[in-house]
Amino acid sequence: MSAPDRSPAVDGDDPAGAAAAPVSPLDPWPATVRWQSISHDLIWVELIRLALTLAVLVIGLAVGWAVAGHWFFGAALGAVAVLAAWRVVAIVRAVRVWGYAERDNDLLVRHGLLVRRLSIVPYSRMQFVDVSAGPLERAFDLATVQLHTAAAATDARVPGLRPAEASRLRDRLTALGEDRAEGL
């Protein structure tokens, strides 16, 4: 509960805190789980993504305002600014919250601020592992690892990993999955 730049949340949870602190409601078994956070460079990736989207929106609105001169466009710009500020805060916090943990038999992934999600995926259920990196992610030297099972609903995506860590995780998941492979 002592993380900087964060006001204590409603029920005092603080998933961005120290790795082993039993603080989040979605952080069960603190004794056995060692959470690893993802690279904070992902914040920049997400912010640039946001900026690109906003730039288009803002330019459109500004042109509209200049041409039509209606107050509505000004109000919309204001709304966009407020939204952008909120998104910036959300992105920063969301990236800090995002974490994963490798246990003996399963991979834990937690993410989400408004809606908090914790996924528990047994290695034995792994069908394949995806490692991907978009141009922005590559520019910041990051990659995303995604674990797929036979269930479409499985939600085990870990973005913002260093390539070395991504390939280590991939190899480990593959090795463990192969050891314990069960398929369906």
Add this chain to the structure above:
Amino acid sequence: MTASPGPAQEPTGPRPAESGADQPAWADHGAHAQQPAPAEPPAGADHPGHAMAGIEAGRAEQAGYAGQAGAVGPVAWPAGVPEGGEPRQRLHPLSPALHGAKSLVVVIAGLSWSTLSRVGFGWFAAMVAVLALGATVLALVSWYNTGYHVVGRELRVHEGLLWRRTRAIPLERLQAVEVVRPLLAQLTGLAELRLEVVGGGKTEAPLAYLTVADAAALRARLLALAAGAGAVPATPEPEAVPGAAPAPAATGRPLHAVRNKDLLVSQLLTPQAFLLPFGVAFVLAQFFSEGSTSFIAVASTLTAMAGVLLQPIRRVLDDWAFRIARDDEVLRIRNGLLETRAQTVPLNRVQTVGVTWPLLWRVKGWLRLRLEVAGYSAGESDDRNRPDRLLPVGDLPTGESIVTEVLPGVRLAALPLTPPPPRARWLNPLSRARLGAVLTDEVFAVRSGLLTRQVTLVPYARIQSVRLVQGPVQRRLGLATVHADTAGGAGAAAQDRDLAEARTLAAELTARAHTARLGT
């Protein structure tokens, strides 16, 4: 659904030709992982791109799995006998005629009543004839170019004239084989063979049409090969073939036969049937007030009404003479009036069992059982193809006995379901008491629904992953939802449990799923 055992972890390099059809799907995957990744990508700035290339290669490879000998995309048509296999076989010569006749219905529907009124009957008939003839010619061309044969442990289906396609269906991935007989096929003594595989977006390779004997023989052979490949352990295929005659008794130990009267009554107890009189009254009132009773208006109205009634009527037709039997570790389901279908569902492929109590059926105390099997996509438009019915209608004791057959040890009436804590009423003002979840010795059971009550049963060994989700309101109330994801269907979700309980549930589910997998 991305349930393909893709070798995405292998960076680059072609797959060795020998690892392929000779191993089960997941062992195949393992075989990939075992290779010591010779071209281990160097850790560095270029790595992600490298990895991406690897993924692409993996995908392309997977797509090219069809070719196995490296043939991807437009395949050179193997002229003679392909390598190490039997000659390719054509479908039954009557197939194009049947396809053409089928398209006739589509053509008439497409032209619609209004066209008939505009162009007159003669022209209408001519248009229908031309279009149907065209469709038949296309079907003939497609029939000429379609062939199938079994190579090793794969069924290969070749098709297409301009865009040639060869699909190889690894039999280890076979989930079920169905022999389906639509009305026209029944009249001509033919049958359609449908294969369901893991990870298939839709029913793969419907072989339409074969003679009934051929279809049954091929089905038995495919199942035997699949069993030999280790995918369906201990599934001896008996020599008796259910698809051989229009409606023979299902083999194995009969579990239940639904009475057709019950089926009719149950479909009358649906919202559609209940609302029909109001619709008829409305239409009649309109007619008499306006006095316009032209043929077109009547025909259009009747078509619209048929549309509303389509679902109950379809259910009646589909589930007519529904019989379920158990044959060792396999469920055999036969149903259908116009289109007789024989489904074979290995019990170890059942992912979830759903029990539904529709509102109007409560008068009779009836319920409906459904099952989800991996490999059947949820998004398939024609959901009649999925073996989802375990019991179209039945009372509680019947349902209970069938559930016990599918999931031994589960007592449907005596599930000790517990509702979420009282503060969950803020999220579910009316249905809180109807929600429930329990971990029994065999299954994870959840209940939901105020008007249409539903219970979903998930065996622990079928759980693919566990998720704990907490929305903003749930956070204030100290609640969380626990999801158990399965390969087919939506899985089960225990809604709005107390946070501590949700954590325990998640931990228990994970642990039990683990031990259950070890046990099997």
